[in-house]
Amino acid sequence: MTPDSTPVSDGGRDCYACAAEARFDTLPPRERIAFDAHWRAAHAFGTALPGWLVLLPRRHVTAVHDLTDAEAATFGTWQVRLSRAPREVTGCVRTYVVQFAEAEGFAHVHFHIVPRAGGLAPAHRGPGVFELLRRPEPEQVTAARADHLAHALRTRL
Template sequence: MEARFDVLPPRERIASDRHWRVAHATGTSLPGWLVLLPRRHVTAVHDLTDAEAALGALQVRLSRALRTVTGCAKTYTAQFAEAEGFAHVHFHVVPRPEDLPPRLHGPGVFGLLRAPEPERLTADRADHMAHALMAEPGDRQNRVSPGGHPPAHATGRRPIPGTAAGSAAGRSHHRSEHRHAGPSPCGGAGPT
């Protein structure tokens, strides 16, 4: 399946390393709602390897990138792995915009994951957000509005910022077996 990884759309391969892949959630009306997926099938957090479990720093780096790109006030992280069809470990990294209505704060934000079809981000808008997030972290010129377009140089697959692969500019990063392909597991089926 690793061969299929490179043909996934940008929204499905925002960043990756040997253990994790970052995708934009589907079925959401919130630009920048990310899903952090292990590169192998795991059903419970306690089954992560020590190397996979070092994801706290990764969540912080993704949160910083979301703040730079979206201007969000803060980010939420959540992991349940309980919804039918989605009983595998994956973490939601969700930007909370400054102007988000209070009823959607905290767990209420999951209401945006089950957005009505007309309100959902289109694949094109999710790809634009993905390209902006793939751009150099911390570059304020890469900030986009929810409907905006990323800068022209924000293309291609990027390693996860701050990882060995991400800090080794110009080097290709190691890819391990990729078992998740196709749509993000966090689509219209609801939060997990």
């Protein structure tokens, strides 16, 4: 395990989040909307929802109970800040905060902060919102739009 102050991966072979962290300085705005020594916020990819964010620890962690005290100390603050910013940018009526971290290549703990628009179809509310993730390319938020949103979100954090 790396010291609390070291913002690098300490493992995570075949881990998408750790691979991104390894090239942190060259990540596009959508992949580093906001960060500190312990956490990084990114725009989700493959989603049809603008402003769908992901909060990731900056070291490899596969279970919430393995967060350090230092990571845990700022965890709640990050969730609240990342729930407020999309409301201001997208106009969503609420945000969902969800964590599973079990998909192949995505076992690294990460928290989805999902903007729920007022007009979202009932079938896509609650757990159904995940139907809007990994959408066909024509339905996805483009990289350029995610970068634009990243700049707008950053100014509100």
